[in-house]
Amino acid sequence: MVNAITFNQTHIAKEELEKQFGEKVQHIHKQMVEGTSIGAEFLGWKQLPNEIDQEELNQVLATAEKLRKSADVVVVIGVGGSYLGAKAVQDALSPYFGKNEDNPEVIFAGQNLSGTYMKQLLQHIEGKEVAVIVISKSGTTTEPAIAFRILLEYMENRYGAAMKDRVVAITDKSKGALRELANRSGFTTFVVPDDVGGRFSVLTPVGLLPIAVAGIDILQLLEGAKDAVQEYNSSELSTNSAYQYAALRNHLLNEGYNIEILASFTPNFATFHEWWKQLFGESEGKDGKGIYPASVAYPTDLHSLGQYVQDGRREIFETFVQFKETTADCAIPTTEDNLDGLNYLSDKTMNEINDVTLQATMEAHQDGGVPLIHLTVGKKDAYHIGYIIYFFEMACAMSAYLLGVNPFDQPGVEEYKKNIFRMLEKPGFVEEN
Numbered sequence: 001m002v003n004a005i006t007f008n009q010t011h012i013a014k015e016e017l018e019k020q021f022g023e024k025v026q027h028i029h030k031q032m033v034e035g036t037s038i039g040a041e042f043l044g045w046k047q048l049p050n051e052i053d054q055e056e057l058n059q060v061l062a063t064a065e066k067l068r069k070s071a072d073v074v075v076v077i078g079v080g081g082s083y084l085g086a087k088a089v090q091d092a093l094s095p096y097f098g099k100n101e102d103n104p105e106v107i108f109a110g111q112n113l114s115g116t117y118m119k120q121l122l123q124h125i126e127g128k129e130v131a132v133i134v135i136s137k138s139g140t141t142t143e144p145a146i147a148f149r150i151l152l153e154y155m156e157n158r159y160g161a162a163m164k165d166r167v168v169a170i171t172d173k174s175k176g177a178l179r180e181l182a183n184r185s186g187f188t189t190f191v192v193p194d195d196v197g198g199r200f201s202v203l204t205p206v207g208l209l210p211i212a213v214a215g216i217d218i219l220q221l222l223e224g225a226k227d228a229v230q231e232y233n234s235s236e237l238s239t240n241s242a243y244q245y246a247a248l249r250n251h252l253l254n255e256g257y258n259i260e261i262l263a264s265f266t267p268n269f270a271t272f273h274e275w276w277k278q279l280f281g282e283s284e285g286k287d288g289k290g291i292y293p294a295s296v297a298y299p300t301d302l303h304s305l306g307q308y309v310q311d312g313r314r315e316i317f318e319t320f321v322q323f324k325e326t327t328a329d330c331a332i333p334t335t336e337d338n339l340d341g342l343n344y345l346s347d348k349t350m351n352e353i354n355d356v357t358l359q360a361t362m363e364a365h366q367d368g369g370v371p372l373i374h375l376t377v378g379k380k381d382a383y384h385i386g387y388i389i390y391f392f393e394m395a396c397a398m399s400a401y402l403l404g405v406n407p408f409d410q411p412g413v414e415e416y417k418k419n420i421f422r423m424l425e426k427p428g429f430v431e432e433n
């Protein structure tokens with residue numbers, strides 16, 4: 001299927017966008033294809049959906065099945081790109097309440113340093129059958145490493161030698177402390193490819209294994225991404241809407257709009273916003289440049305940040321994601337006395353009113369001077385989520401290149417780490433300068 005996503009904007013005529021960015025986009029596209037763009041050694045994500053190794057995919061599926069059978073609860077440890085993609089997809093595609101009886105509960109750790117969180121996690125898993133998936137590309141990130149040390153001790157005490165069948169590590173093929181520990185302990189392992197950075201890794205085992213464990217169809221996710229590869233690999237700005245989105249973002253930035261808000265009216269899509277924020281924030285926010293990626297979950301946030309968006313400093317543009325088909329719906333009942341005055345809505349469903357609220361919000365914000373982008377996605381299912389993941393990845397790489405930065409590094413993230421190591425007196429740590 002092509003055109004699973006439609007891209008609409010009214011801020012600038014297509015021809016004008018083409019005039020401003022058409023040639024630049026073609027040039028960058030060519031460099032990406034030829035592997036001569038800055039950071040090109042991290043372009044592996046571009047072909048992932050097509051080139052994923054079938055044998056590895058079978059192993060991911062088999063391992064997921066094994067964990068699903070042996071565990072009531074699976075703890076997934078990771079942070080940043082080793083966490084957000086899996087959680088985003090799981091949240092978007094899981095029921096709001098309770099859990100599907102066939103699926104283990106999937107919970108996350110290593111993305112915070114709260115002792116209370118960890119203590120309560122340990123209490124929560126007590127008495128249940130547990131498995132652990134630990135994910136770190138570098139294998140050295142402090143937050144997940146601490147969580148893993150604690151959970152590994154728990155698993156050893158609980159399962160003795162048999163715990164090795166309940167722990168899976170996903171990390172670099174040879175480097176890092178986690179690789180060494182996993183090899184020594186005989187854990188099942190999967191590799192984060194060298195040419196795929198953390199925030200672009202959701203379609204590798206990093207995302208695929210935890211997503212499959214949660215009972216989500218990763219083949220459909222990959223199928224959607226595969227179709228997106230076809231749609232978004234044209235060098236023509238006029239036909240490639242991922243590049244149009246990238247060009248428009250840069251155009252808006254040049255006009256002084258330096259904050260982008262991703263907005264949706266679908267509560268369980270909110271974690272996807274977080275994935276998107278890391279993708280764009282780490283890719284573009286460097287060398288004193290960037291568009292600050294923020295997000296809102298409407299209509300909830302219409303009653304908090306809505307005021308600011310409508311009326312505050314005019315440096316915001318907003319990107320709405322709307323799903324055309326919904327999973328379930330609820331009718332508005334009619335009442336005889338109509339005391340709440342809502343009978344005028346009783347021929348409508350909640351989703352219809354949600355869609356009207358989206359239209360009303362877009363109109364209001366546009367009138368308030370907020371440039372709008374509207375992405376319409378066919379349905380919130382694994383196929384379309386795979387599709388939109390790839391759409392944003394392509395758009396992000398192009399947008400960062402148009403901005404003039406390397407999309408694939410994140411040198412700034414090291415700064416706070418140096419301070420931690422100094423403050424916690426890490427042995428062997430010597431601060432430069």
Ligand SMILES: O=P(O)(O)OC[C@H]1O[C@H](O)[C@H](O)[C@@H](O)[C@@H]1O
Pocket residue numbers: 079080081082135136137138139140141144198199282410413
């Ligand atoms: O997968 P890891 O190596 O543990 O990295 C996890 C995260 O660490 C840092 O925050 C990086 O800036 C992120 O890009 C990365 O996703």
